[in-house]
Amino acid sequence: MEIALRPREPSDDELHFAWQADPAQVATTVPARSRAEFGAWIARITADPSVTLRTITADGAVVGTINTFVQGDERFIGYRVANKHWGKGIATEAVRLMVQVDASRPIFATVLVSNIASVKALARNGFIPVREQRSNDGPEVVLRLG
Numbered sequence: 001m002e003i004a005l006r007p008r009e010p011s012d013d014e015l016h017f018a019w020q021a022d023p024a025q026v027a028t029t030v031p032a033r034s035r036a037e038f039g040a041w042i043a044r045i046t047a048d049p050s051v052t053l054r055t056i057t058a059d060g061a062v063v064g065t066i067n068t069f070v071q072g073d074e075r076f077i078g079y080r081v082a083n084k085h086w087g088k089g090i091a092t093e094a095v096r097l098m099v100q101v102d103a104s105r106p107i108f109a110t111v112l113v114s115n116i117a118s119v120k121a122l123a124r125n126g127f128i129p130v131r132e133q134r135s136n137d138g139p140e141v142v143l144r145l146g
Ligand SMILES: CC(C)(COP(=O)(O)OP(=O)(O)OC[C@H]1O[C@@H](n2cnc3c(N)ncnc32)[C@H](O)[C@@H]1OP(=O)(O)O)[C@@H](O)C(=O)NCCC(=O)NCCS
Pocket: 024, 025, 028, 029, 078, 079, 080, 081, 082, 085, 086, 087, 088, 089, 090, 091, 092, 093, 110, 111, 112, 115, 116, 117, 118, 120, 121, 124
């Protein structure tokens, strides 16, 4: 299976919208956005030059999304993979590719401690835990690369 990143195309958004509304994904990351909220969010981030947004493909098929963005004065990475493709190493490879696309350092990631797959995908790529914090959904770990 060949994992690759390419710039997001508007036709990717329908899949992205469905993933972010999936209860299994909502359990591990930010709350689902309504269609209107999602449209406004995509419009905002695609117009923001500080956001790098890529679509993850596996053998050419759209399987996920990954981005880097600024929060406060720190740069963060975030991603999601379609449920039916979980556990195939896609996130691990996508993170590896994304930190080459965006070579700025440091890059941080905020992950629920319970999101073991996400923590592992980051650790495999050299991210190191630097702090823990509370969120409404439970304890989170912040990891750092560079
Ligand atoms: C988190 C997420 C991106 C992981 O994607 P993925 O493609 O399944 O991850 P990978 O296949 O690369 O797996 C990474 C590691 O986690 C392990 N893993 C995968 N699913 C797991 C699970 N349910 N429980 C424990 N470990 C798991 C894999 O074996 C792998 O470990 P290894 O490096 O020791 O082999 C995916 O589950 C997802 O999209 N979740 C919803 C959105 C989300 O949580 N995004 C991240 C927010 S910080």
